[in-house]
Amino acid sequence: MSSSLQFYLALLLVYAGVDLIACWGLNLQMGIGGIVNFGFVLFQAAGAYTYAILTLGAPAHNAGAGAGFQTYFWGARLPFPLPFVGAIVVGGLLSVVVGLLVLPRLRGDYQAIALLVVSLVASGLILNDASIFNGANGLSSIPRPLEAALGLSGLGYSWAYVGFTGVLCILSGWVVWQISRSPLGRVLRAVREDEEAAKSLGKNPRRLRLIAFVGGGMLAGLSGAVLVAYIDAWAPSSWGYVETFVFVTAVIVGGFGSNVGVAVGVVLVPIVFGEAPLFLPSLVQASWFGAVQLILFGLFTMGFLWVRPQGVRPERRVKYAGRIKKLGASVAVAGDGAGRAGERGGTQ
Amino acid sequence: MHLFLEYVGFGLVSASILALAAVGFTLQYGVTNVLNLAFGQVMTLGALAAYGVNVVGGDVWEMVVAGGLCGAAASVALNRVVISPFARRGLRLFGMIVVTLSLSIIMGNVALIVFGFGTFSYSLSTSSSNVLGMTFTGDQLETMALAVAGMVGIRLLLQRTRLGRAMRATSTDPILARACGMNTQLIADVAWAISGVLCGVAGVTEAISVSAFSVTTGDGLLLTIVAAAIVGGIGQPYGAMLGAVLIGVVTSLVGGYANPTYTDLTAFVILVVFLVFRPVGLARGVVSERGVLA
Numbered sequence: 170m171s172s173s174l175q176f177y178l179a180l181l182l183v184y185a186g187v188d189l190i191a192c193w194g195l196n197l198q199m200g201i202g203g204i205v206n207f208g209f210v211l212f213q214a215a216g217a218y219t220y221a222i223l224t225l226g227a228p229a230h231n232a233g234a235g236a237g238f239q240t241y242f243w244g245a246r247l248p249f250p251l252p253f254v255g256a257i258v259v260g261g262l263l264s265v266v267v268g269l270l271v272l273p274r275l276r277g278d279y280q281a282i283a284l285l286v287v288s289l290v291a292s293g294l295i296l297n298d299a300s301i302f303n304g305a306n307g308l309s310s311i312p313r314p315l316e317a318a319l320g321l322s323g324l325g326y327s328w329a330y331v332g333f334t335g336v337l338c339i340l341s342g343w344v345v346w347q348i349s350r351s352p353l354g355r356v357l358r359a360v361r362e363d364e365e366a367a368k369s370l371g372k373n374p375r376r377l378r379l380i381a382f383v384g385g386g387m388l389a390g391l392s393g394a395v396l397v398a399y400i401d402a403w404a405p406s407s408w409g410y411v412e413t414f415v416f417v418t419a420v421i422v423g424g425f426g427s428n429v430g431v432a433v434g435v436v437l438v439p440i441v442f443g444e445a446p447l448f449l450p451s452l453v454q455a456s457w458f459g460a461v462q463l464i465l466f467g468l469f470t471m472g473f474l475w476v477r478p479q480g481v482r483p484e485r486r487v488k489y490a491g492r493i494k495k496l497g498a499s500v501a502v503a504g505d506g507a508g509r510a511g512e513r514g515g516t517q
Numbered sequence: 518m519h520l521f522l523e524y525v526g527f528g529l530v531s532a533s534i535l536a537l538a539a540v541g542f543t544l545q546y547g548v549t550n551v552l553n554l555a556f557g558q559v560m561t562l563g564a565l566a567a568y569g570v571n572v573v574g575g576d577v578w579e580m581v582v583a584g585g586l587c588g589a590a591a592s593v594a595l596n597r598v599v600i601s602p603f604a605r606r607g608l609r610l611f612g613m614i615v616v617t618l619s620l621s622i623i624m625g626n627v628a629l630i631v632f633g634f635g636t637f638s639y640s641l642s643t644s645s646s647n648v649l650g651m652t653f654t655g656d657q658l659e660t661m662a663l664a665v666a667g668m669v670g671i672r673l674l675l676q677r678t679r680l681g682r683a684m685r686a687t688s689t690d691p692i693l694a695r696a697c698g699m700n701t702q703l704i705a706d707v708a709w710a711i712s713g714v715l716c717g718v719a720g721v722t723e724a725i726s727v728s729a730f731s732v733t734t735g736d737g738l739l740l741t742i743v744a745a746a747i748v749g750g751i752g753q754p755y756g757a758m759l760g761a762v763l764i765g766v767v768t769s770l771v772g773g774y775a776n777p778t779y780t781d782l783t784a785f786v787i788l789v790v791f792l793v794f795r796p797v798g799l800a801r802g803v804v805s806e807r808g809v810l811a
Contacts, residue, residue, distance in 0.1 A: 205611055270793060271792070271793065274792075274793055274796055275792055275793075275796050278552065278610065278751075279747070279751075279792060279796055281611075282743065282747060282792070283788075283789065283792040283793070286740075286744070286785045286788050286789050286792070287789060289740065289785050290782060290785045290786060290789060293779075293781060293782035293785065294782070297776070297778055297779065297782065411622075414615070414618050417611070417614075417615060418615050418618075418619075421611065421612055421615055457629075457630050459626075460626035460627075460629045460630050461626070461630070463622050463623075463625075463626045464622070464623050464626045464627060466619075466622065467619035467620065467622040467623035467626075468619075468623060470615065470616075470619045471599075471616055471619045471620070471623075474603070474606075474608060474612060474615065474616060475602075475603065475606060478603075478606045478607050478608045478612060479607075
């Protein structure tokens with residue numbers, strides 16, 4: 170394999186990993202928690218900017234050494250895992266603030282639009298005030314983690330980074346899987362299906378939604394850090410609202426609420442639908458290429474939703490009756506009731 | 518004071534364009550419950566149709582008619598060819614948003630390939646006149662007249678005609694409306710058509726207002742239109758008119774006194790404030806206590 174093809178493959182795999190972590194986060198909010206977050210990319214951006222300023226060092230240090238071309242409000246140079254941890258924390262904190270502002274007051278499609286608008290306002294602010302994160306030009310020359318310490322060749326480092334992304338994907342997947350099968354996941358689904366019923370059982374929907382929202386925001390922050398640490402530049406154009414819709418499309422195409430379905434959606438939407446047009450024969454004029462690529466993306470998405478409106482692998486109904494029977498006859502009577510509740514909780 | 522009036526005057530022109538578009542957007546959303554993100558692309562089509570008429574020598578009113586008809590045709594076609602079939606396949610609200618977004622991406626990029634990246638300008642004779650201390654060009658006065666006529670027309674349609682009552686009924690409870698023997702499919706088509714007329718006309722007036730428009734002009738206005746519709750209370754045409762006036766005038770003042778690059782941002786900040794503190798929108802209380810399209 171030629172080395173340029175290997176670089177391309179490594180980049181594609183990092184993108185896939187980033188999209189996977191992000192979409193699992195979005196699915197935690199949207200599929201399991203029932204919060205349709207059209208501003209999701211804001212939390213990814215927060216993670217990316219956090220990673221950037223925690224690795225670039227204080228802005229004054231950049232004034233010399235030919236790096237004074239960008240301005241940002243604050244910076245530090247922290248050792249390896251800390252910038253990633255910082256990105257997760259900031260993604261979570263921003264989710265707490267936005268969640269407390271938006272979630273209790275609005276429902277359904279209003280909530281979705283409010284979140285979209287919050288992300289647009291944030292993007293507009295950063296675009297207009299260059300002293301925050303260098304405005305439209307964005308931050309660049311963001312250091313890659315441990316690049317000097319590992320001492321690998323360019324290609325070797327790329328594959329090592331693919332491995333690192335893979336490990337983070339496995340960890341994230343384990344976390345979302347644990348959450349969605351835990352009592353917390355069951356209660357979140359119950360709130361999603363019928364808020365009043367959940368309330369009558371003494372659950373606090375407001376608190377539960379916020380937990381799902383913050384969990385998703387933390388994963389979004391992590392995904393942003395993983396992305397920006399590899400591509401080493403980040404600007405407002407990297408997180409337009411179309412990026413959010415790519416994630417939403419991946420979750421809907423894959424199957425609302427199902428973590429496995431979402432993984433399939435990530436492979437299909439950003440990767441196959443997004444990259445396949447690159448392999449088209451060069452029939453089209455070069456200046457039209459971007460347009461043709463987007464048209465095909467739209468057609469793929471619509472075609473797919475036509476064939477399978479419910480997604481590739483919709484969320485499965487969870488049945489507890491069988492499991493409970495194993496526990497013994499003494500709880501079988503109670504188990505019958507729980508089984509019925511479980512079936513309801515599993516439907517959309 | 519003079520400057521203030523100029524900004525208010527310009528804001529009223531923006532508000533007129535926004536009102537035409539936002540009422541069209543919200544009327545169709547109210548009746549069909551589909552959030553149509555391809556709305557901006559239909560606006561662009563209307564503006565391009567008017568450009569065609571302008572090139573062969575039509576006057577402003579012929580251009581507006583062409584824009585409106587083109588918008589209506591495109592809008593009904595969207596519903597018949599894409600939206601309705603997908604709805605019959607059982608696609609729900611958020612799936613449908615993904616469909617209209619894909620549609621918008623496809624339409625925008627096809628337009629880019631067909632009409633190119635360049636800009637178009639109408640050749641129109643301009644005159645200017647002074648009204649209440651505000652200076653308007655003839656085109657701006659026509660834009661405001663069109664908006665007022667459109668708003669009065671929509672009000673009469675919804676309140677005084679059987680069709681208007683049927684649209685309000687479909688909006689409030691489509692199943693009950695069908696059970697009462699209304700042809701809800703036809704009513705939805707009419708809603709798409711009226712929305713398309715307003716959309717096309719808004720596209721033409723926007724193109725006149727910006728003086729040089731491109732294939733991305735309509736889509737660039739989409740989120741401001743959605744903001745006006747939501748500030749007014751989504752699905753409520755009278756609210757959308759108020760929302761359009763509020764957003765049009767405030768953004769013009771901010772753009773004039775502070776920084777022109779903050780106009781879009783101002784519209785979104787107004788929207789966030791409304792969503793957080795008054796999520797039902799302006800319409801409830803100010804205009805009506807009843808339901809959607811009431």
